[in-house]
Amino acid sequence: MILKGRRVMGGKAKGEALVSADGISFYGGVEPETGNVVEKGHPLEGKSVTGKILVFPTGKGSTVGSYTLYQMKKLGTAPAAIINGEIETIVAVGAIIAEIPCVDKIDIARIKTGDKLSMDADAGTVEVK
């Protein structure tokens, strides 16, 4: 199955999907040193986003979250790629400055945690295997 969306930050990535039904705040919600989601009560609480293709509806929280994504990339704890239902500026700017492939306008309900994904962000496509 190939899902078609829109390029936010170009690049290619392959990996396992980690899907969240809730939005993610990278500032305060994810620990950059470990890549673990630490927001209390979040569906992904305690899970690591590192190396995953992280799938969630949209970003939330402080604009400082863009810097957190950048720090995670530097520390090697960043997700391999990001897929959003609808992008907002925090995750968009974070993906751009951290150079993490990112697409949005994807029907994320069709992706489940553990699915093997192959993303071509330049074309805006995600292949679910």
Added chain:
Amino acid sequence: MLSGKHGNAVKSSMNILVSLGEIFGAKRLIDVSSVQIAGVSYHNLGDAGLGYLSDLAKDGKVRVLTTLNPAGMDMENWKNLGISPEFADKQIKVIDAFKRMGVITTCTCTPYFVGNIPHFGEHISWSESSAVCYANSVLGLKTNREGGPSALASALTGKTAEFGLHLDENRQAQVVVNVKAKMQTVPDFGALGYSIGKKIGNKIPLIRGVEKASVEQLKSFCASIATYGGTALFYMEGITPGTTKTPEESIEIVQGNIDGAKKDLNDAADDEIDLVAIGCPHLSLKEVAEVAKMLDGKKVKKEMWICVARPIKKIADQMGYSQTIEKSGAKFACDTCMAVAPLKGRFKGLATDSAKGCFYGRGKNAFKTKFATIEELIREATK
């Protein structure tokens, strides 16, 4: 600029602006004449932000007048305000990175008091939510509410993508707000911003029924409506310069709403207050002069912070206001404020004239709050 011919900082900045433009449907990039950057406190930036800024500072230089939002501490007098040397070291590195890029390192939420003040109708890129609201509404400038990296990208390129509040069709009022309450003090206007913000969210209001408003009252109103509603633009009939179509939807604000807002923001008993802080947004010169007059010959019995932009403090020094204020035991907190300094655990209760200050005191620092006029706060603190 995108090719890298002008260096890495320009290339990555342009990449941010072009990408945001594509995402939000901008047809083109436009010039901006002024930038104000948020994300300055090391408390919020962390090593991530510091690393990013240091990378850009390798070859980035600003192309337009650019100032900063408040930092996490007074850049000169941090010891006196109880900041740790480790924090100070990191905060100084953040400011140095901005300085290398040619940013004017005046750290204030009131750039319009310190010479960063473009003329009516100009396109700008500002970040601080109260200043964005003041710029769009009171000064008639055009800006979206920028995040730290996108504002910095505008500074390093002189451009922004033309979408949102840069376009006149997105600057039309969406709801009429009829104010039927007495508006006299700064907290009255803070309570008005709170009441309207809670009712309309981030819609653009056309506010009627406010007879007059001072710069200081508008400053406080902007901070409050942006904090509690997310509003980036309003019209106040007879007071602000912009024009708008009149929307059909309307709501009323009555005296009960204002009184209720004040009650909501007052949950501390007097003996629970151990920090009195004013200057959110930073005080005007007129307010500093008034505070000096009120504190003349008195002693404050509680920790009291006067938050201002450093250039305003310098004028206060020249006029003798600073000496009068410091003699009373009150402390200046330049370049910073109670909303961005790392204060959690240091105090229990905050008294302030700022509705926005109450929000951050409660949320970030778990303080109880008292909300009153500067005159009432000083009377209480010197009793």
